[in-house]
Amino acid sequence: MTVVPALLPAGSFAVGVVPGFAAGVARAVSVAGSAGVRTSPHWTPAGVLLGLTSTVLAAGLAAIAVRRPLTLAQRPWMESLRRLQSGHIGDYVAWLVAGAAPRGALALPGVFSG
Numbered sequence: 761m762t763v764v765p766a767l768l769p770a771g772s773f774a775v776g777v778v779p780g781f782a783a784g785v786a787r788a789v790s791v792a793g794s795a796g797v798r799t800s801p802h803w804t805p806a807g808v809l810l811g812l813t814s815t816v817l818a819a820g821l822a823a824i825a826v827r828r829p830l831t832l833a834q835r836p837w838m839e840s841l842r843r844l845q846s847g848h849i850g851d852y853v854a855w856l857v858a859g860a861a862p863r864g865a866l867a868l869p870g871v872f873s874g
Contacts, residue, residue: 775782845851 775785845855
């Protein structure tokens with residue numbers, strides 16, 4: 761049960777660190793998923809900046825959530841959000857469908873056009 765969560769970060773780390781691994785992954789994905797169209801992996805300054813910004817924001821939000829759980833829980837506007845997610849399995853399914861449905865609707869024209 762913990763193999764997949766362990767392999768995904770390890771694979772992501774390997775793509776960025778091991779020389780030639782990213783090119784091999786890109787070649788395999790190109791051949792398997794895009795009818796043989798070749799892509800070359802490369803790092804751009806904008807991509808690196810976006811990755812670093814996302815990492816810093818995620819770590820900052822996690823630190824706030826861990827270090828100050830009471831101050832966040834005492835906010836009055838959080839009560840309405842707490843009522844929407846009670847922890848029941850049906851809530852998780854409803855939020856999954858609510859998040860997946862707009863993505864499916866956005867992808868639908870591309871599916872029909874070919």
